[in-house]
Amino acid sequence: MPAISESSAGAADVAVENDYDSFAEGYAAETETNLINGYYARPAVVDLAGDVTGRKMLDAGCGSGPIFEALRDRGAIVTGFDASAKMVELARHRLGADAALLVADIGSPLPFSDGAFDDVIASLVLHYLEDWTAPLAELRRVLKPGGRLIMSVNHPLVFKLLHRDADYFATVKHSDEYTFNGQKAVLTYWHRPLHAMTDAFAMAGFRTTVISEPPPAPGARELFPDALAKSSSGAFLSFLFFVLEAV
DSSP, X not given: OOSSOSEEOOSOOOSSTTOGGGTHHHHHHHHSSOTTIIIIIHHHHHHHHOXXXXXXXXXXXXXXXXXXXXXXXXXXXXXXXXXXXXXXXXXXXXXXXXXXXXXXXXTSOOSSOTXXXXXXXXXXXXXXXXXXHHHHHHHHHHEEEEEXXXXXXXXXXXXXXXXXXXXXXXXXXXXXXEEETTEEEEEEXXXXXXXXXXXXXXXXXXXXXXXXXXXXXXXXXXXXXXXXXXXXXXXXXXXXXXXXXXX
């Protein structure tokens, strides 16, 4: 999801947090080819995965299935899940009836055996959660020793830039408003500082091998000249990407 919102609402409680079922179609349409998702978040994760031919991969929080599709096209054997039934429905429409998809919550025990996967993708998922302990432990459980967790979250510096009076070093809840292809939505996140992320990875049995702040995919500058006009390199602050090794 985007890290740049229409308006920043600060810490807030909403009736149903992150109810993707209510705006799934709009989100899927809006993010298919936009800068933040289509030309940044998704290609960065796929690039970090590298050669995935024959690898068994889990797309945790698969949404409407674009990363699943990209990995499958590169020869991976992919399983995907999402907490939103509507997102899984859209993914099935995109990927075909035979795609291995299910509705599941990353915050609950997953229906997979120990060491079932070579890699797990968790793109723009964990920043919705206050406590990463159980989700990271579960993702570590379903990975083979030496397997990789490839993930992205909101860049912690973006929160501090948007909320200059906030405590960067605290774990802070905040909600932002968006419009996805005409559908209004409120997304609620948990900011945490970088050291809290890496500490959580280590406690769950991961070794951090890559921390990445990549530029957008080729062609982005031509398609989004106004958005990237101030960046000589083409890079910008939005998400932070990790590759973690299960030890």
